[in-house]
Amino acid sequence: MTVVDLPLLATTAASALDAGGRGTGSGQGGVVGGFTHVVHDGDGGAVVTRTVLPCGTRVLTESMPGLLSATVGFWVGVGSRDEQPGHLGSTHFLEHLLFKGTTKRNALQIAEAFDAVGGESNAITAKEHTCYYARVLSEQLPMAVDVLMDMVADAVLDPEELERERGVILEELAMDQDDPTDVAFEHFTEHVFRGNPLSRPIGGTPEEILAVPRARVWEHFREFYRPEGLVVTAAGGLEHAEVVDMVVRSMADAGWDAYAPATPRERRTRGSLDATTPQPDWGRHVLHRPVEQSNVVVGRPGLVAGDDRRYHMTVLNAALGGGMSSRLFQEIREKRGLAYNTFSFGGSYSDAGYFGMYAGCTPAKTDEVLRLMVEELDKLAQDGIGEVELAKVVGQLAGGTVLALEDTGSRMSRLGSAELTTGEFYDLEETMGRVRAVTPEQVQALAQELAEGPTVVQIVAAEQN
Template sequence: MLYKDILSNGIRVVTEELPFVHSVSLGIWVGTGSRFEDKRIHGVSHFLEHMLFKGTKNRNAKQIAESLEAVGGQINAFTSKEHTCYYAKVLSDHFDLAADILADMFLNSLFSAEEMDKERNVILEEIKMYEDTPDELVHDVYSRTLWPQDPLGQSIIGTSKSVENISRDQLIAYYQSTYVPQNVVIAIAGKIQREVVLEKLEKLFSPLSGQFQPPSLNEPQAFSDASFVAKDIEQMHLCLGTPGLSSQHDNIYALSVLNNVLGGGISSRLFQEVREERGLTYTIYSYHSGYSNSGIFGVYAGTSLQNSQAVTEIILKQISDIKRNGITPQELENTKQHIKGTVLLSLENVSNRMNRLGKSEISFGRLITPEEIVDSVMKVSHEVVIETARQVFDFEKCAFAAVGPEKPAFHLSTLVEKIK
């Protein structure tokens, strides 16, 4: 059973009772991320996420780490462009312990200056590690190329310079302005009873207070440009694409279908042609990320320098073909069944269920059920697929990023003109 309740201070609680499992997953979602940061504190959302694990009035960092592991549980967190989530998964017998620890971190973190300096160094090392991972770095280069003037185009983790300059006062001020009841959702899925959940959470989270001032967001301006980052590596890592759709757009499910057909799996057009038929790459895929008022569509490929132009041409030709002709009836049906299977199979994991509940409520203010998703996908028509392809795959707004040993000899604009 699914339930939505509101605590006395305004925190939303979404609960899914699953009596047939042995575990429970609990997540605290905050509606803030790198998109909402001032340039002066770029990376503060991610920094703050780290700091909540560094000690409270009641537990030091080691005790936080050990408490749930000692009972076979897991605790972690992540920061995205628009959300931050702290979560734990435990056997249902240990729900109270998980809730106690997460609430303690969320409400009682000390933000010690000494611990902050240590964690600053940890994040600086994380940035260096990321710089040494070109197949991840290229996505940030791509989004920054597409949206150079908007925070949405910047990396979640921040830069070495910005992280070095974030002060304790700035971090605490950001926490106090965003970690407030109206901007928080608690999601629980597993072997638990709603009444038990509400009683426990009301007691734990009642001290949280504060007023939330929702930020005003403008749709980011997209630029058609190209970027290259030189790295002493063997492969070229390429990423190209266009602005996508917001997560609330009417055609978001049609875009899911398009993405799946183009590069969403091993049966996709790009995987079959580029890897299986021509052997030009080991990894190639497409993706779409939807945000509250915008989105980004991209295609990634890792290939040799000499094959980079051929791979890029194939990507552009496949996109152009879908714009002109759409997809086949068989592709449409297969993709619908694939998405349906993926959605329903994900329900076998309580963490997936918790994530779905939390992200749905924090993003849309309502619970989007798996049945609603499947029903919407199954209703996607070929006409809407073509309409969406022509709307999203706009070569006039196409951006390109490459990370590799040598700057590509070709220009994206030349290849685009070639296939038109």
Template sequence: MSTARTTTTAGQQHADRPSAVSRATTRTLETVQDDGGLVTSVVRRTQLPSGLRIITEQMAGARSSSIGVWVGVGSRDETTATHGASHFLEHLLFKGTSERSALDISIALDAVGGEFNAFTAKEYTCFHARVLADDLPLAVDVLGDMITGSLIESHDVDAERDVILDEIAMHDDDPDDVVQNLLAALAWGADTPLGRPIAGTDASIEAMTRAQIRRFHRRHYVPANTVISIAGAVDHTAVVRAVKKAFSRHDWLEGAAAPVEPRALARGRRPEVGAGSAEVHRPFEQVNLVIGREGLVRDDERRYALGVLNVALGGGTSSRLFQEVREVRGLAYSVYSFSSQYADSGVVGVAVGCLPDRTDEVLSVVREQLELIAEEGITADELARGKGQLVGGMILGLEDSGSRMMRLGKNELVHGEIVGIDEVIRRIEAVTLEEVRAVAADVFGRPELLAVVGPGESAAEPIL
């Protein structure tokens, strides 16, 4: 992306959380121009009196639009009795409203060639669609109908219960899912909100009632807890009008906004990350293992240095782990590092899939690399490659309206700010070798977590 000038208003990095306002407020957050002075992108934000936030990015030359409805509720907002409710509810909102049946909802977007889906995470749920520009009002109306007017009928709850049980079984057959769930349970505890699987368990889904799900919907699906992000061929003023109309059903937009308290404050104290090892035996051909550590929280200023470190360690074919584990020693086909960050906790780790008789050697090599990078950091060449990969990957990933919609919605909902692309690039480029070394020494100097999933008796030695 070539940008000669980026004009950003003072409201770009806004700390204001949803609160009661007497009228809608609108800001221009970012205007990007190309080398010839032509405006290529404009980001605007409107907050309605109800607390609903609407973020748009007008992309020059786009002929499609992507929309996401982001609700600040996920699996970590559930109690033991409602474990799986966020994901269950995601399914049920597609099952029909007083205006549309489930088939009507599907037909509405299929008939115009639109793409339509949803996903649930630990801290949010997102319903999203991509359509031609002329069909954006239709997508807004369908999503508004689903969010505000879903019936959540008893027969739909019972039917979808079986679908979700099948989905849980599917994840249980995927070694990557099993080992990541095992790591979360090991890190935070199997009975804690962060440690539990997002979809729930067989027992929790079978016990879930319609009344519980409806109460969960009424409590969390409120305007002050919702962000609507749209990118592509979009007119901000027209979108705001369409959203007001579509989401005013059932008086959903009425009433004052209730401030949304950051999760870390709402939960009182930061969840502790444990240490140790855990194994699950499954009839898989490979052993899948994750070596983890406590990571950074989502808003930690060191996250850019950690991002560069993650790329250098295991983020591509030139990374240390790929070269040492796969290219030099031929121990595994897949090896990579990752960082998962939440409002008040996080984990970093390395994931590997290998043949059972190579488990000990893989563990030894990975631990050796983690110790080395914790002691010495990375080289200047690795720093340059890490920055280049992060910047290039980010820009290439924002070539379509869907990716830009995701960036806007997630950042507004979970960070409470929209950081411009040029500013993100500046922060990445500003990372120093010393900053990477310091964060490497910190996170990889913490107690180890080891999750192992594979056939029979694992060769991994338990951590005492």
């Protein structure tokens, strides 16, 4: 089993090597002044290797023998929570605008580069990071790295494209508002994280998108899109040294210097944030929309990222609402026929987290379904989980984890999360070992904590006559 620290500086690299990583010395992959270490060698022959370039950019790869494709992601540790007054909406704006042209490529050329080889490219904005990614045949990986680096390092944010994309983003936000489930979750998050930057919607509001000028979006881009804040992760049929070489060469082509000394941007931690502790807006909140179903979310604050009890939460969620045999699904759908979809969920960030349960039901059944969700959590808190149910849940999690890691995109994302969030890499055996080590008492104790005290209830209900 392997847990490896991912140090930011060469002077602290020994901690990673002592924890199980294998150093390969500085200068590997043509990088002088940086350092490289093998993070993990296992999981069916897959090898995880990491290089920190002199400029602070971190490159992590997972070589998966026998695959003919690869997924690569360019991660920037900036999300919607990092926007300052005047910049609100800029993070999501940039996710769109980076596909709209650089000094070397226009928007059509960026799109054609991937379409011409049957590849896929996209991006995602989150509360604490942004990722631009592509999946291509392994032989096309140099092209994917070059295009993504060009976008991240040399985007022009053309004024005409910006105004055109402003309309596209407004349409995207309008589409989201037409999805009552999205609306319910967004407002639930707003109420749980009230007073903290995490409460802001990831995509921004229509008012923010309409108001933010190009100058502010450009300032946001120049502040956060820098070599020392970039993390590149890739998984699939690849060689680490070749990927590092691709990154270094594409940096030079885009105007960045891989050899200019810089310290990698520090990871976000609870202690490093100057943010207000969330003050949840407890109670029942109802929004009326022209819908046929009520979308009901109930929950409260949960665990922060890196909490030692995160594996307890994983097991709890699987037992309570993680599949067709889960307690919520069996009680609300199978036994009573009150909902088509019901589940539990959790989310963790650097300084706050949430836990909740969801169901969609006919308006007349709203109160009954809400009561049943709360009762199922209470039962788990009062009676705990038996050994047979725990074994079933562990088997479910083991199978789901292995199946997820059959996908290069999942492995690429695992590397990005390890580098940006925890600073630790857990191999499959270690991850499942920690899941299997969870006891019934630990699950019950966490359930008791989550069931205690007030809750936030968000309902998107049918319009009243």
